[in-house]
Amino acid sequence: MNLLDFLPELLLLAGALLVFLLDVLGVKRLEVFGGIAAAVTALGELVVIGDLGYAPLHALSTIPASAIDQPLGPTLYAFTSLGLVFQAIFLLTAFLVALASLSRPSHEPGAAVFFGLLLLATLGMLLVAVASDLIFLLLAIEVTSLSTYLLVAYPRKEPRPVEAAMKFFIIGALSTALSFFGASLLFGAYGGTSFYALGAATGYVGYPYLATVGYALLIAGLGFKVTAVPFHAWAVDVYDGAPDDVSAFLAGGSKKMGVFAFFLVFLGPLLLAERMPSALPSGFGPSLQITLGVLAVLTMTVGNLLALRQKEMKRMLAYSSISQAGYMLIGVAVGTGPAIAGATFQVFAHLFMKTGAFLVVGAAASIGVGPLIDDWRGLGNRRPSLGVPFALMLLSLAGIPLTVGFVSKFVLFSAAVQAQGYFVWLAVAGLLNSALSVFYYARVLKVMFLEPSPASAGVGATGSGRFGGIGAGRAGAILLATVAIVALGIYPGPVISGIQLAATHFLQIGA
């Protein structure tokens, strides 16, 4: 084991420990902690991009190219290029959130805990992306979960966030128990927990029925993490009650972690099961695909239908986030190279759209805009610097051309159509849902740009000072997300081909 292979992870750990240490030493300035968090996530991002083989950053790469995308073995962790792509996504989310959080009040008590936990949660996600063992994966998820429960409760003197944390904790603990019970059944069925052993690659053919029950429990346990319907009910209350920056992190980061866990747990066994049909009950692969497909359709439809009825901005965004998880699950259900690439690109796009949207909501709240959608009346005209980025994010979420959301849905749905069979119906369901979602996004646009400002929105409420009272960090993060949405919407080529290559390699490690 070469420690340097884990350079991004070590950077985050060092950053977290440094933040805690400085806090104990009496440095109580939010800018310092936030600066450290932003710096280590940015540095980690560069290292990961270097590891992915981007030539200009090659000097920073620490993982030898020969160690990436090796065939699965009975190890606890393994580097895959798809995992590295997800690491880049997680680090970018953490960077945006850290940057935006720099604009919180300077002498906020507990700022060190906020940024330290943010770094530890990201560290857990990075480790999920390198897992090649079920227990390693579940423990890494647990590192993130425990950190995020506490992050949600960060404003500890306010009832709403602490109650949200309690709900989050109960559901998270339930999901942990189900996942580990499923893992224990798989351990009994195959005599090991590495994905290599779970694919029965060791030649040990265990108890197929136990394996089926184990996978069913894992679908439930991990379904909570990706907010798949019917395991979604907690998400809206938690996103709603959590501080805006934490909601941005949850939607952009920890849900994506669940998506990658789905890739690892369900694609590996499917691929290996084709090679070793006796390892699983007959018909297991197809029925697993159908189950995941049904979950995907349910998730996007229910998410969209409930989003239509919301009156509050954050709850609307939370439901739309659930429906987006449904689109990503299409990639898992289809399971071909292009579909995985499509889902990954959807995850990548979602990072800018949804994280950005929650950051804008935070910015709006900081200049006195209320939680209701109606409170945003006329904001687009009053504050175009907020209204225009938010409009772009919503258009992208709806999948309007020239935004990254259109490209990602196009890649994903065309992959589903390519895969033939009933997967075509997944694409149809996705398209219908995209059309449905336009309604509630358009309603927000109408409220923001076509309706007059409420009389109460005086000059004072629109903020003052540099960056219009939003703060430089938050403004920068929003700008970055907006630019990425447009740039990737117009010229997505290089990123897509990189992700497609990674997805192709990912399918080969199981073979």
Place this chain on the structure above:
Amino acid sequence: MIYEELAFLLIAAVAIVTALNALLVRELVHTILWVAIFFIDLAALYFLLLAPFLGVLELGVYAGAVTILLLFGVMVTRKRIFSREAATGIGPAPVALAGLSLAFVLLGTEELPQSGSVVHSYDPALLSAQLFNADGPWLILLGLAMLSALAGAIYLVREGRE
């Protein structure tokens, strides 16, 4: 061999009864007592399964630390120690769901050998070697989880000036 099977049946019965009782009694302090017995019972099962290290761990961590923590939680959060859990009507849906999951798992017992499997004993030293070498990353991950739990929990319960 018959003694071991009898011992197992006894332990299993005690486990089910204490677990159910812990959730169904009305007095919270009684709940803690039942759950302590449940943990001790499980520790006995680990000894029976020739896993003494885990038995000791179960006694120390669960029957000891976790029980005390829970008792502490009850005492701090309730004005009267012997206060009651609000009576809740148990709807049919949760019971059906729990029963369904039980049936689901029980079906798995069909394909397992019904009796007479050999339990292997092992050297606890080998376990530590495994834990700290081959499976070391698991311990590191556990440590990370504990680090974030520590930092966050201290912050959350500290009486701060704000």
Place this chain on the structure above:
Amino acid sequence: MSAFSPAGLLALSGGLLAIGLFGILTRRNFILLLISVEIAINAAVLNFVYFAAFSGSASALSGQAIAVVLIGLAATEVAVGLAIVLALNRLRGSINVAEANALKS
């Protein structure tokens, strides 16, 4: 050396999982919810221990190692859960989930 029926052990852990799920779904007091979660996680630990004991191969030790780690993890969860309970108790004076209603359901 001793002999057991694996089927009986799996029935026991399945039963414990069901009891834990039942508790999580029906109880209102946070402490009882924590206990339900602990019972369910203990069912998983039990599975790991006896599947390890039966397999008798190199993976046996792995199963025991997982059980050790899992016990530590569950204890960590209790600590985090109690921290949230205490914070909520200070704010509300009650830890009944049903009475926590700042969030609309």
